[in-house]
Amino acid sequence: MNLALIIEWIIKGFVLTMILLLGFAYLTLYERRALARIQARIGPNRAGPFGILQPIADAVKLIFKEELTPAMADKLLFLLAPVLTVVPAVVITATVPWGVKPFTLFGRIITPYIADINVGVLYIMAVASIAVYGIVLAGWSSNNKYAMMGGLRSTAQMVSYELTLGLSFVSAILLANSTRMIDIVEAQKAGWFVLLQPIGTGIFLIATLAEVNRAPFDMPEAEQELTAGYHTEYSGMKFALLFMAEYTKMIAISAIGATLFFGGYREFWFLSNTVFSVDKTPWLGPFYIFLKIVILLFGMIWVRATYPRIRYDRLMAFGWKLLLPLSLGLVFITALGIILKDQVDPNLVWIIPALSILVGLFAVGMLDRVLRRKDNARR
């Protein structure tokens, strides 16, 4: 461990943080523009061409807003909570690889990822669960019952859906036979894991929405019931930090989803064996993963524009009674498929998507039946 290596890490970390923070700013613009288009509006287009200066205007406004601390709030925790929320959201992307081929810069060989640790996925799970603390502390230290309820709801929801999220990671880990992110991406050379485990990917996407408190699972921030949830009492820069954490988490979780199920920095399937393949032109890797992140983020915004908010008890029931057993079943199916592939015939790997879709449809059917029965009982 020499000084140059430490400096390299610091610079890479700084660059990644800057990308994430800039990404957060422009994600807000992206979301507002996309939502506006879905609602047949234009969206912010006044500050600069196409509104590209809008995030800067928002940031300046937020910085100069009055910082307010409620009278009976726990001052230290009130200050600490936004920091505790934003730090995991930023550091979570450290293990996401943006490419694999090292490049040379100023005579140093630099790898296009921050940390290539062999427990990359576990690291993500660990950091993701820290984010809960910030939110529950924000809710608790505000000395406001609505903030408290929002914080508690958020915590319960995140803890519940984390299990499902973790289990959907397990399918990817099993398929790649490694928890190292680069191995997982390289294992998707032949085909993205979304093809092998479509239902697992779907569960990941749903659990992701719940994990980052996005619509239709944005109960912690349900404006109509809880004013704004855990960040009711926050203003100025502290609010900006919580806001930043939320959107940075969206980017981070999209990056993770792109890496685990959509081939990460690898090219789109129709570009393999062409000159645009990552093997031939490695500098396209970051571009590909960026594109995938943008597409996944659009999915999140699209879902927000489409579906109404789910009732809180339904949300918990959905998480515990449907998604968790289903993802457990999918882990079992994935393991079964891998054993069959290794022991009997490599083509039997396609038993995984087939069985998964069957089980997924069965689960949807059961859910539909239960809801219909409830509906009939009410009539």
Next chain:
Amino acid sequence: MRVVEPVIELVRGLGTTFKMMLEKPVTVQYPEHKKPVKPRFRGRHVLKRYDNGLEKCIGCALCAAACPADAIFVESAENTDEVRFSPGDRYASTYEINMLRCIFCGFCEDACPTEAVVLEDNYELSFSVRQDAIYPKEMLIEPAPAGSLTSPQKVQPGLFTRSVPQMKDPQD
């Protein structure tokens, strides 16, 4: 296929919102593009003039009487042939409309015997001081038509004796 039905419904919902994206936004870029108002739109009042440049308003204050919000204040003074503002005996020496009170009902327009006050297209009424909400006559009166004198005028005696013009077919 009852099992697939809920999934299809969810996807159809997504499709509906996606279709909206392809539609043209309904937003009007306001200060640059202004939508033309409807023919009967009631915007800011305008005090009209005759073609010869004399004011139509004769200071009768019927508009003020008709105003349900009590927004109009009229004070009249005598015309002379030396200093003539409007045909007939009297003209409005003060004509003020309080735009904070006005409800743009158009009753003043209906009450006016000479069709002097008309609610026209201008809807861009803004002010930052309450005093500015009171629009005096200078702001309300339209400029004199091109090529004619403005009021007050020096006219021949005995020419403008009628305050209310003779209308051939007074329908409205």
